[in-house]
Amino acid sequence: MSIHTGGGDGTGRDTGEAQEAAAILARTRAVVDPALRTAVGSLPGVLRRIARYHFGWEQVDGTPALGNPGKAVRPALVLTAAEAVGGAGARAAAVPAAAAVELIHNFTLLHDDVMDRDTTRRHRPTAWTVFGVADAILAGDALQAVAQRLLADDPHPASTAAASRLASCVVELCVGQQVDTALEGCPPAEVTLDEVLAMAEAKTGALLGCACALGGLYAGASQDEVEALDAFGRESGLAFQLIDDVIGIWGDPGRTGKPVGADLAARKKSLPVVAALASGTPAAEELAELYGAPYDQGDLERTIRAVERAGGRDWAQAQAADRMARAMQELSRAIPSPESAGGLLALAEYVTRRTS
Amino acid sequence: MSIHTGGGDGTGRDTGEAQEAAAILARTRAVVDPALRTAVGSLPGVLRRIARYHFGWEQVDGTPALGNPGKAVRPALVLTAAEAVGGAGARAAAVPAAAAVELIHNFTLLHDDVMDRDTTRRHRPTAWTVFGVADAILAGDALQAVAQRLLADDPHPASTAAASRLASCVVELCVGQQVDTALEGCPPAEVTLDEVLAMAEAKTGALLGCACALGGLYAGASQDEVEALDAFGRESGLAFQLIDDVIGIWGDPGRTGKPVGADLAARKKSLPVVAALASGTPAAEELAELYGAPYDQGDLERTIRAVERAGGRDWAQAQAADRMARAMQELSRAIPSPESAGGLLALAEYVTRRTS
Numbered sequence: 001m002s003i004h005t006g007g008g009d010g011t012g013r014d015t016g017e018a019q020e021a022a023a024i025l026a027r028t029r030a031v032v033d034p035a036l037r038t039a040v041g042s043l044p045g046v047l048r049r050i051a052r053y054h055f056g057w058e059q060v061d062g063t064p065a066l067g068n069p070g071k072a073v074r075p076a077l078v079l080t081a082a083e084a085v086g087g088a089g090a091r092a093a094a095v096p097a098a099a100a101v102e103l104i105h106n107f108t109l110l111h112d113d114v115m116d117r118d119t120t121r122r123h124r125p126t127a128w129t130v131f132g133v134a135d136a137i138l139a140g141d142a143l144q145a146v147a148q149r150l151l152a153d154d155p156h157p158a159s160t161a162a163a164s165r166l167a168s169c170v171v172e173l174c175v176g177q178q179v180d181t182a183l184e185g186c187p188p189a190e191v192t193l194d195e196v197l198a199m200a201e202a203k204t205g206a207l208l209g210c211a212c213a214l215g216g217l218y219a220g221a222s223q224d225e226v227e228a229l230d231a232f233g234r235e236s237g238l239a240f241q242l243i244d245d246v247i248g249i250w251g252d253p254g255r256t257g258k259p260v261g262a263d264l265a266a267r268k269k270s271l272p273v274v275a276a277l278a279s280g281t282p283a284a285e286e287l288a289e290l291y292g293a294p295y296d297q298g299d300l301e302r303t304i305r306a307v308e309r310a311g312g313r314d315w316a317q318a319q320a321a322d323r324m325a326r327a328m329q330e331l332s333r334a335i336p337s338p339e340s341a342g343g344l345l346a347l348a349e350y351v352t353r354r355t356s
Numbered sequence: 357m358s359i360h361t362g363g364g365d366g367t368g369r370d371t372g373e374a375q376e377a378a379a380i381l382a383r384t385r386a387v388v389d390p391a392l393r394t395a396v397g398s399l400p401g402v403l404r405r406i407a408r409y410h411f412g413w414e415q416v417d418g419t420p421a422l423g424n425p426g427k428a429v430r431p432a433l434v435l436t437a438a439e440a441v442g443g444a445g446a447r448a449a450a451v452p453a454a455a456a457v458e459l460i461h462n463f464t465l466l467h468d469d470v471m472d473r474d475t476t477r478r479h480r481p482t483a484w485t486v487f488g489v490a491d492a493i494l495a496g497d498a499l500q501a502v503a504q505r506l507l508a509d510d511p512h513p514a515s516t517a518a519a520s521r522l523a524s525c526v527v528e529l530c531v532g533q534q535v536d537t538a539l540e541g542c543p544p545a546e547v548t549l550d551e552v553l554a555m556a557e558a559k560t561g562a563l564l565g566c567a568c569a570l571g572g573l574y575a576g577a578s579q580d581e582v583e584a585l586d587a588f589g590r591e592s593g594l595a596f597q598l599i600d601d602v603i604g605i606w607g608d609p610g611r612t613g614k615p616v617g618a619d620l621a622a623r624k625k626s627l628p629v630v631a632a633l634a635s636g637t638p639a640a641e642e643l644a645e646l647y648g649a650p651y652d653q654g655d656l657e658r659t660i661r662a663v664e665r666a667g668g669r670d671w672a673q674a675q676a677a678d679r680m681a682r683a684m685q686e687l688s689r690a691i692p693s694p695e696s697a698g699g700l701l702a703l704a705e706y707v708t709r710r711t712s
Contacts, residue, residue, distance in 0.1 A: 044531050046538070111497060115490040134471040134537045137493060138530040141467060141500065145530070148504045149523035152516050160508050160516060167505035174494040174501070175400050181490045182402070 081215025437571025
């Protein structure tokens, strides 16, 4: 599940923080989009077309799309972390890092869609379904290269450390995706909660953490501050994943987007399900039996109740709250002034509540 | 066709240059292998296993392989170019760049094998046939990241320029592979010689050129010298491809490795074939007709003769000689002293004659 898949369903809580997050995202897109378009525009021929399509800027035939591009959560974390540490100048200087993070994110989306055989992304057919598997793989490969070139060509004194950190993050993203695809083929009883938590941290937490860390690096933060920023992003990312998994089973009264029960129908080993299976309760046994059999629409209500009675929902909500508390702790360690930390706080709330 | 596929068939010309090239390759492996093993060893879990298998260091079960690792032509070009420009010190300093180039080469091999559905590489089953498509893609992605991290972590003053140049080369390799897969589906009559030459330059020439250029960068060469080194590698790579295509049709009396006619059976749009088709001769028409029909063993001799009568062989051999002449010209521009240029010359001869 990607933080970017939401399409602005428009029914989110209209709090001050949500408004602040929306303003930050809009400000981010205004400065990062041109850098992204230049970077993607440097690709030749077909690869450029695929990337522009994937980013939501063009239709298949190359005409402009008035679509649903990504919300730029990760670039916003880069710029907002840079600003929190070093002010407006640091924010402006960090634009190449923000663009590089977004290019890496999109390289992994292109490849994940191929591997997972996902056919829809941001309400459009995925690139591989339109351009073929080979070309989608190559466009992803080229985007990783372009992201690294952006940092290598950036004269900022932090760009080299950022390049190294971003490359390490790519390895972690690959590991997360590798474990995710491996767990899909595992019998549910053999999947441990620690494995699924580690996978979610690698797949979702790592790049959010890296985005915050790069912002810190570009603002000249100390090693300690950079690590705290990374941990803030990671914990926020895990909280997001937990809440997203809860919404995938029980739905969200404040939203209309996602069909309730889709994750269960796909027998997804989401965090609440694995926690429920590991609970040692009678409901866990019932759930294991249900998950062992092919999906039957008539079993959906029973499955949902089994996860609930086995404590899967309560555990996920408590874990999410715990992760958010840790995220706040790391944030105050990185940015002691509540005023300076406000933007990152708003983004974390936005990400985890999925308000829009 | 990869420069690395040859398995030391041992029947090559035993000239002084071949001996020199063999010595350079052995010296290269002695210093680059440890750096490669450290870089690959930094990968976690399954990705490390896949990479070690792909490099030929391990069997599928993780036990050591006494196999057929790559010959390290590209790392040898990096180190030999560095030495030619800056002496032994420059050669020693360029080891991270040599390892990075080899990591990039292997990332593209992993992905190309997935896209081309190739089942054999260096006399072993390809990684995707053993570990699955998803894991092979992810191992390739991780190797690209590790290559860039190696340069980002290298304090050498040229490492950033090398990282940028290597990233641009990756884009070019992706374009080459993209065009190659696209041309496969094209009717032979619609493929132009310029397209196939450009594809071969992007797919084979670009990384050989980049390897030489990185060696120059690490040795503090001027911009002009770096570009001349790049051009030397590119032209040598094109000469290699032309000769390899000739061997693919007519075989090489000095070698026993490759089955004659395999390229024609696969209806490959190799350089001699496209040149023959574009010749406007009656033999070209005959060849177009043969290529338009499914392969029939009985037609092999006739097809070979048609390519020959249409001038495909002569053209390819003349082109290869022309490219080698250009390569030598670029080499003397980059390294005016014949003594200093000797190593690069030996490698170019080795690559294009495929002696071993």
